[in-house]
Structures are given as structure tokens and as C-alpha cells.
Amino acid sequence: MPRDIAVVRRLFAAAEQRALDRVLACYSDDVEIAEAGSLPYGGVWRGRDGAIAHAESFMRTWSSFQGPAEVRLDARFWSDGTGSVCAVFRHRAVDTITRARVDSPEVGIYCVRDDRIVSSQMFHADSAALLDFLATAGMSARS
Numbered sequence: 001m002p003r004d005i006a007v008v009r010r011l012f013a014a015a016e017q018r019a020l021d022r023v024l025a026c027y028s029d030d031v032e033i034a035e036a037g038s039l040p041y042g043g044v045w046r047g048r049d050g051a052i053a054h055a056e057s058f059m060r061t062w063s064s065f066q067g068p069a070e071v072r073l074d075a076r077f078w079s080d081g082t083g084s085v086c087a088v089f090r091h092r093a094v095d096t097i098t099r100a101r102v103d104s105p106e107v108g109i110y111c112v113r114d115d116r117i118v119s120s121q122m123f124h125a126d127s128a129a130l131l132d133f134l135a136t137a138g139m140s141a142r143s
Contacts, residue, residue, distance in 0.1 A: 002079045004085050004112035007115055008077060008110050010022070010026050011023060011027075011117060018059070018071070020055055027117050028113065028114070029047065029048055030047055030118065031046070032044060032120070033045040033051060034120065038131060039061075039124075039131070061134065065133075065137060066092065066094075070092040070093055071092075076088050076089070085109070085111075086107065086108070089105070090103060091105075091124065091130065093133060093137075100133060101133075102129055104124065104126050105125040106122060107122070107123040108120060109121045
């Protein structure tokens with residue numbers, strides 16, 4: 001397996017296990033993480049502090065909606081051999097009150113240098129579906 005894919009696979013395994021220390025170990029000190037600005041954890045996050053803040057914001061948003069089945073990413077990986085890795089994976093969540101579900105494809109593009117991820121850009125197939133789910137789940141939590 002190419003080394004750049006191995007690094008991104010480690011990131012995904014750590015994310016599935018919610019192991020922040022192992023997630024951070026995959027990133028360079030000057031990592032840049034970009035998510036759709038419309039999402040609660042969206043925007044551009046830079047450096048170790050940014051990576052921590054991104055992970056914490058993501059977890060605040062999704063942890064109550066992701067049990068063992070939903071944290072599985074079922075990722076597939078491709079590399080161009082020069083440090084660029086593409087991952088296609090699933091974003092899943094369930095509202096245990098309403099039983100509403102979201103299961104949407106996502107693409108991540110990663111740049112790997114010196115066995116660390118230096119940039120990460122997420123592309124959600126349907127950001128509106130994620131936002132709709134969160135709005136509905138938020139309303140059911142207040143009921």
C-alpha cells in the first residue's frame with residue numbers, strides 16, 4: 001500500500017474510534033482542514049489548535065447521533081502517487097427520538113507530505129441534507 005494512503009487510512013481508523021490523539025498524530029503541525037462553511041463545524045481550520053477545534057466542533061455536532069453503526073465510514077482510497085489521496089466515504093447519523101436518518105456520500109481530498117497530512121478538504125454530496133437532519137434532530141431534542 002502506498003505510504004500516503006496508509007497515513008489517510010490511519011486518520012480514518014482513528015476518526016472511527018474517536019481517538020483524538022491518534023487523529024492529531026496524522027496531521028502536520030501546520031495542517032489546514034476545510035469544510036463547507038454552511039456546516040456548524042465548517043470553515044478553514046489551521047494548525048494543531050485548529051485541528052483540535054475542528055474535531056471538538058464536529059463531535060459536539062454529531063456525537064449524540066452516531067452510534068457504532070453510524071461512525072463506520074466505509075472509506076475507499078485512491079492516490080496519485082505524489083501525495084494526493086482521495087477518500088470516498090459515508091456520513092451517517094440517526095436521531096434516536098424521531099428515527100430520522102442521514103446516510104450521505106462524502107469525498108475528502110488529502111495532501112500528504114513526510115508521512116503527515118498537510119491539508120484536508122471535505123466535499124459533502126448533500127450539505128443541505130446534513131443541515132436539514134440537524135435542524136430536525138435539534139427540534140426533537142427540545143420537544
